[in-house]
Amino acid sequence: MPIRGAGHIVAPYCRIRNSADQAIPNGAVTLVTFNTDVEDPTDMHSTVTNTGRVTIAMPGIYSIVGNFCYEPNATGTRAMYIELNAVTNLAESHVPVNSASYYTMFNIADIIRLAAGDYVSLYTYQNSGGNLNSKSFGSNLPHLVVVWLSP
Numbered sequence: 001m002p003i004r005g006a007g008h009i010v011a012p013y014c015r016i017r018n019s020a021d022q023a024i025p026n027g028a029v030t031l032v033t034f035n036t037d038v039e040d041p042t043d044m045h046s047t048v049t050n051t052g053r054v055t056i057a058m059p060g061i062y063s064i065v066g067n068f069c070y071e072p073n074a075t076g077t078r079a080m081y082i083e084l085n086a087v088t089n090l091a092e093s094h095v096p097v098n099s100a101s102y103y104t105m106f107n108i109a110d111i112i113r114l115a116a117g118d119y120v121s122l123y124t125y126q127n128s129g130g131n132l133n134s135k136s137f138g139s140n141l142p143h144l145v146v147v148w149l150s151p
Contacts, residue, residue, distance in 0.1 A: 012058050014040040017143040021133040024070070024126050029081070032068060032122040032134070032142055044146060053119040054146045061149045064090070065109045066122040068142040069135040074100035076127035080108050083121050090120070097128075103135055111149070120146060 016034040024030050031052040037045055044054045056062070068080050074097055082090040091110040106124075114120070122144050126132045134142055 010041050012042040012044060012056075012060075012148040013146060014042070014044040014054055015143060015145045016040065016045045016054065017136075017141070018134070019136055021071075021136050022142075023131045023133055024124055026130050026132070027125075027127050029123050029125045032066075032124055032144075034142075034144060038143070050119075052121045054121070054144060055117070055119045056114045056146075057116055058148060059113075059115050060151045061111060061113050062120075063109070063111050063145075063147045063149055064120055065145045066106070066143070067108075067140065068106045068122065068124055069137065070104040070126060071133045071135050072100050072102055072104075073097060073126075073128045073132055075129055077125075078104045078106070079125040080106040081123040081125075082108055082110055083123050084112070084114075085118055086121065105141070120144075 015038040017036050018034050019036050033051045077096050079094045081092045084090050091108050093108050
């Protein structure tokens with residue numbers, strides 16, 4: 001059931017982003033962190049504790065959408081994952097890189113039934129041979145959106 005907030009009923013949802021670039025180490029699956037709650041009327045995300053998590057308070061079916069961008073680099077591959085409880089891989093995308101001139105962008109999505117207390121996160125991987133920064137673009141990247149669809 002949707003919850004009541006500010007005098008009206010609100011279905012649980014949030015849209016979070018990172019306003020700063022994040023250094024992603026070579027060869028390690030890395031949690032993407034978020035420092036800004038663009039919209040979070042049902043308190044699913046904290047910008048202080050576990051900033052890479054969106055925690056589910058109400059069970060149901062959720063839509064999860066993530067976007068991420070790497071700075072240009074022509075070496076290696078890039079990957080992005082949606083993870084459930086830091087254990088279960090819900091969705092993933094792998095992209096070979098072939099240009100030092102273009103950003104590598106990811107869009108990833110899934111729809112899944114989640115229980116109260118579950119949490120979802122974005123993870124990323126790159127093997128360029130050294131640290132490689134994510135790229136922050138205004139209010140668009142990187143971001144994670146989690147929306148309750150139905151019970």
